Amino acid sequence: MSDRRELGKYQPLSYFQLMEVSLRELLVEKGVVTEQAVQTALESVRSRTPERGARVVARAWVDPRYKASLLENGTRAVEHLGLELPATKLVVVENTPAVHNVIVCTLCSCYPRMLLGIPPEWYKSRNYRSRVVREPRAVLAEFGTKIPKRVRIRVHDSTADMRYLVLPMRPKGTEGWSEERLASLVTRDCMIGVSLPKRP
C-alpha cells in the first residue's frame, strides 16, 4: 500500500506494487483479510523504529545489572522494558575495547525487525551480505568505521532462528547523562555494528 505522502504524485505502479494491490484485493474479496486488518498491520510495522533498540541500549549503559540480563537472555530483558518481541529469540552481542561485533544474514535478510524496524536496502544487498563475512574491515571502512588493528572483529551470520543486536560501547564524555539523552546517540547502524554511536 503506497504511503500517503506519495498520493498526488502520479507514478505507474511497479511490478511488485501491482502484485501487492492484486493480492490484497483478492484476499479482501475472498474474505481472508479485511482492508482494516491490513492497515492495522502496516501501522504496527511502521511503529517499529530503531528508537526501540536505542532504548534498550541506553538502559544497558546506565544499569549494569540490566546489561547482564540483556546479554544472558535478550528477549526476556527487552520484554522487561515493556517492548514486545513476539517469536523473536534475541541474542545481544557486546562490543568491548577488544572485540567489535557486526551482524549479517548471508542467506536472506534476517534482521531484528521488532527492535530496529524495516532493514535498510544495503543490509539486503548481495554486496553487503557476501563481503562483510570475508572482508569485514574493508566493508566497515566503507561505512566510515575504522576498527583498530588490535581489535578483533566478530561477524555474526544470522542463518537460522536467532536475531542479533549489537550493544555498542558507551561513548566517553556522557557521564551523568539521562537514558533519553544517551538513547539519542544510538543509531540503527551502530546496533547492526557497521558504525559507532554518535559522539556527544
Added chain:
Amino acid sequence: MPQVSKRSGAPSPWPQYPNDLPSEPVRFAPLERVRVRMSAPLGHIRTPFYIRGCSGTIERLCGSFPNPEELAQQRSGLPAQPLYRVRFLQKNVWHGYRGHPADVIEVEIFQHWLEKADTRTRDE
C-alpha cells in the same frame, strides 16, 4: 559478560531458548570441536556454502527448532533439531584472510549438519 574460556565440558554460560517440541537428543556441548558436513543436498538449506567443511567450536546451544529443510517441504520439521552457534576462525574459513588472526565468524548451524572434529587448529 560470561566468557568462553575452558576447553571442554564446561556448561554453557548462555541459557538456551527452550520450547516444548519433541527434539533430537543434544549431541554437542559448548567448546566442543565440530566440523560442518561437506554436503550439497538440494532444497531449502540454511547452512551457507562458505562454511561447509570448516571446523570450529560450539559457542552455545540455542535450543531446538523445527528443521527448516523439512518445513520448506510442508512437513512438520519434527523432531526438532538442536541449533548451535558455532565459532570459526576467519583465517580458517577464507584463504588469504586479511585482518586480525583471531577474528572470528559465528554461524547458527543445525545439529544434523555437524560432526565431531578431533583436531584442534592453532589459536582456538
